[in-house]
Amino acid sequence: MDFDLTAEQQLLGDTVQRFLAKEYAFEARRRILRSPEGWSRAVWGRLAELGLLGLQVPEAHGGMAPAPVETLLTMTALGRALCLEPYLSSAVLGTALLAAQASPAQQAALLPAMAAGERLAVPAHGEPGARYDLSRVSTRAAREGGGWRLRGKKAVVLHAPAADHLLVSARTSGGEADEAGLSLFLVPREAGGVKLLSYRTIDGQVAADVELDAALPGDALLGGEGTAFAAISSAWDRGLAALCAEAVGVLQATLDATIEYTKTRRQFGVPIAKFQALQHRMADMLIHVEQARSMGYLAALRAGEPDARERRRALSAAKVVVGQACRFVGQQAVQLHGGMGVTDELAVSHCFKRLLAIELSLGDTDHHVERFIAASVGGA
Amino acid sequence: MDLSFTPEQQRFRDEVRAFLDASLPAEMREKVLGGLHVSPEDTVGWQRILHRKGWGGPGWPQAFGGTGWDPVRQFIFEEECAAAGAPRLLPFGLKMVGPVIMRFGNEAQQRRHLPPILSGDEWWCQGYSEPGSGSDLASLQTRAERQGEHYLVNGQKTWITLAQHATWIFCLVRTDRAAKAQAGISFLLVDMRSPGVTVRPIVMLDGGHEVNEVWFEDVKVPAENLVGEENKGWTYAKFLLGHERTNIAGIGASKRELARLKRVAGDERKHGRPLLEDPFFAARLAQVEIELMALEITNLRVLSAEAQRRAPGPEASLLKIKGTEIQQALTELWVQAVGPYALPFRREALEPGFAGPHAGPEHAAPAAATYCNMRKTSIYGGSNEIQKNIITQLILGL
Numbered sequence: 132m133d134f135d136l137t138a139e140q141q142l143l144g145d146t147v148q149r150f151l152a153k154e155y156a157f158e159a160r161r162r163i164l165r166s167p168e169g170w171s172r173a174v175w176g177r178l179a180e181l182g183l184l185g186l187q188v189p190e191a192h193g194g195m196a197p198a199p200v201e202t203l204l205t206m207t208a209l210g211r212a213l214c215l216e217p218y219l220s221s222a223v224l225g226t227a228l229l230a231a232q233a234s235p236a237q238q239a240a241l242l243p244a245m246a247a248g249e250r251l252a253v254p255a256h257g258e259p260g261a262r263y264d265l266s267r268v269s270t271r272a273a274r275e276g277g278g279w280r281l282r283g284k285k286a287v288v289l290h291a292p293a294a295d296h297l298l299v300s301a302r303t304s305g306g307e308a309d310e311a312g313l314s315l316f317l318v319p320r321e322a323g324g325v326k327l328l329s330y331r332t333i334d335g336q337v338a339a340d341v342e343l344d345a346a347l348p349g350d351a352l353l354g355g356e357g358t359a360f361a362a363i364s365s366a367w368d369r370g371l372a373a374l375c376a377e378a379v380g381v382l383q384a385t386l387d388a389t390i391e392y393t394k395t396r397r398q399f400g401v402p403i404a405k406f407q408a409l410q411h412r413m414a415d416m417l418i419h420v421e422q423a424r425s426m427g428y429l430a431a432l433r434a435g436e437p438d439a440r441e442r443r444r445a446l447s448a449a450k451v452v453v454g455q456a457c458r459f460v461g462q463q464a465v466q467l468h469g470g471m472g473v474t475d476e477l478a479v480s481h482c483f484k485r486l487l488a489i490e491l492s493l494g495d496t497d498h499h500v501e502r503f504i505a506a507s508v509g510g511a
Numbered sequence: 512m513d514l515s516f517t518p519e520q521q522r523f524r525d526e527v528r529a530f531l532d533a534s535l536p537a538e539m540r541e542k543v544l545g546g547l548h549v550s551p552e553d554t555v556g557w558q559r560i561l562h563r564k565g566w567g568g569p570g571w572p573q574a575f576g577g578t579g580w581d582p583v584r585q586f587i588f589e590e591e592c593a594a595a596g597a598p599r600l601l602p603f604g605l606k607m608v609g610p611v612i613m614r615f616g617n618e619a620q621q622r623r624h625l626p627p628i629l630s631g632d633e634w635w636c637q638g639y640s641e642p643g644s645g646s647d648l649a650s651l652q653t654r655a656e657r658q659g660e661h662y663l664v665n666g667q668k669t670w671i672t673l674a675q676h677a678t679w680i681f682c683l684v685r686t687d688r689a690a691k692a693q694a695g696i697s698f699l700l701v702d703m704r705s706p707g708v709t710v711r712p713i714v715m716l717d718g719g720h721e722v723n724e725v726w727f728e729d730v731k732v733p734a735e736n737l738v739g740e741e742n743k744g745w746t747y748a749k750f751l752l753g754h755e756r757t758n759i760a761g762i763g764a765s766k767r768e769l770a771r772l773k774r775v776a777g778d779e780r781k782h783g784r785p786l787l788e789d790p791f792f793a794a795r796l797a798q799v800e801i802e803l804m805a806l807e808i809t810n811l812r813v814l815s816a817e818a819q820r821r822a823p824g825p826e827a828s829l830l831k832i833k834g835t836e837i838q839q840a841l842t843e844l845w846v847q848a849v850g851p852y853a854l855p856f857r858r859e860a861l862e863p864g865f866a867g868p869h870a871g872p873e874h875a876a877p878a879a880a881t882y883c884n885m886r887k888t889s890i891y892g893g894s895n896e897i898q899k900n901i902i903t904q905l906i907l908g909l
Contacts, residue, residue, distance in 0.1 A: 133512060414907070429804070431512075
């Protein structure tokens with residue numbers, strides 16, 4: 132039982148926080164948000180230099196995996212700064228999927244380049260109507276000549292417009308919701324028959340719906356045919372841990388902004404922070420933030436747990452606490468900012484939107500309550 | 512960073528578990544696990560058993576006869592005791608007046624008062640609240656006037672938990688009526704058997720007699736029973752509150768209640784199926800279980816900060832608020848789980864040895880009374896609203 136960081140971890144956390152505080156302040160972020168690309172390759176390059184894009188890359192390929200605490204610290208710092216870069220999609224989910232499912236040769240070709248920030252690969256897994264159900268995949272892959280043909284539609288693929296590769300899940304056998312029969316394919320974003328409907332999400336990240344009718348070479352298949360579910364499920368759990376850690380950063384930033392605002396905003400001749408109705412609301416916000424922080428730790432340290440049921444139980448519990456914190460803290464922060472809270476001008480509305488997006492990403496609160504119950508049956 | 516217990520902590524847990532298996536009397540265990548009334552003899556008896564083992568002061572330093580355990584070991588000990596169904600140790604001596612006497616009392620007071628707390632020979636109660644002084648404790652009016660070698664105490668204390676069994680009471684009394692609020696308060700130890708002390712029961716909403724009024728009429732208290740300096744009592748009281756709140760999250764007891772609730776909901780039926788499988792009930796139960804998981808980690812975070820000699824701070828307020836919310840939510844779900852059989856209320860069915868017949872399932876008998884009883888938790892020990900004031904001032908800096 133120990134909540135301390137090693138000296139190296141402390142240094143890494145401080146470094147990334149300092150870098151983002153300097154380079155990713157509110158106005159700098161606003162410029163990136165309004166740029167056509169919607170994220171910054173320069174920042175991405177700096178994250179690579181700091182070694183942060185290699186946290187899910189195995190040591191054999193020049194990375195640091197497993198690095199749960201380093202990932203936690205990085206994600207919390209990224210959350211605090213409301214970073215728009217494809218860290219979760221490419222550096223966590225995409226990288227973890229490749230590390231789990233790609234052959235050694237494919238890993239050697241891709242992972243060092245991803246750690247260096249030269250390549251981006253994001254998962255294209257969710258589908259219209261599948262909601263958060265990880266095994267519900269209708270996209271089909273069939274052998275065609277010496278290769279594959281993929282047909283289907285992927286929903287809300289985060290950072291697809293930014294990616295070089297999409298990691299597309301497709302069914303090579305089995306029924307619509309079977310875990311068996313799922314395969315994973317490496318699909319160049321620019322390949323023929325890959326059509327993106329690109330857009331921004333409510334919190335300003337780039338994303339796309341992807342329509343596939345693509346012919347792919349035989350080596351586009353990553354790992355064994357029909358075996359991708361376990362890799363997807365474990366990558367998602369790592370993603371959940373990272374997302375919870377990011378949430379803690381956003382939550383803390385949101386609470387800090389609210390405390391600061393209520394100390395400066397004066398009404399009835401006093402700072403509104405003097406009013407007990409508001410003070411108690413902020414105390415409740417703090418409790419949510421601290422409970423979320425605790426579950427962020429749990430998620431980080433259980434994300435690599437080999438027992439899938441134990442792992443799912445812990446991660447779903449974490450996402451429930453975090454999701455509810457996102458909802459409460461976000462809404463109350465806007466409320467306590469009054470009219471200013473519903474403008475685009477202050478950080479709080481941007482925090483609010485990111486908190487909403489986090490709550491709805493990788494499974495919402497109801498989904499994870501359900502998953503927690505399923506994982507608890509017969510258990511503790 | 513590591514959330515698992517170390518091998519030493521795990522071995523310690525095994526040692527505690529083995530001791531409980533061997534030494535916790537079955538009848539005590541059954542009462543606690545069944546939600547039945549625990550007698551004062553059980554409470555004292557368990558303290559004596561622990562004392563014989565050398566574990567009478569789980570939170571005390573070895574210099575005063577305690578175990579010298581660090582906060583994480585104390586947590587493990589409390590968790591295992593709760594899980595096994597051990598009676599709750601009385602906090603008034605062990606966690607309240609004991610630490611104050613160790614820190615601020617003189618050597619004679621330490622020699623006189625600390626050993627009988629460990630042995631169970633003295634039963635302490637806490638004389639803080641007054642009819643007009645609840646959350647605004649510093650407005651208290653009970654006065655102690657110095658008359659030679661004595662203080663003459665007059666006034667009324669209220670909400671005194673288990674005063675009917677107590678042999679001693681520690682009181683906050685006003686020794687300087689001219690001074691403002693906190694400044695004129697002293698910390699005084701009073702023998703409950705002194706002439707002029709009267710205890711009157713207050714019957715609570717569950718029909719139980721847990722708390723009392725204590726009246727002082729010209730009670731002569733030897734001046735040597737003043738702890739520390741006159742008019743400095745408020746400082747000592749604040750020190751005490753920090754200690755009282757450290758374990759108020761009640762993680763171990765809530766885990767035990769959660770396990771009981773799951774058993775109850777597994778036996779109860781809805782639409783012919785176990786209630787535990789009902790999606791509405793299961794979701795409510797999962798919500799509480801998940802919050803308890805989070806609070807356990809928050810609690811351990813606070814404890815490990817404390818182990819590094821950072822004093823229990825305002826984070827303890829967070830533990831108190833969330834811990835009591837969870838304790839209360841568990842009793843609400845218990846009531847909900849037993850449905851209409853939450854309504855029959857027969858106090859005799861809550862006494863150990865009740866031979867029946869029960870109205871409805873046996874597990875339903877204590878549900879509503881426990882629910883009613885546990886409403887106190889968000890009120891005592893500094894109401895949850897006062898805790899939010901503390902968070903506001905000390906953590907948020909507002």
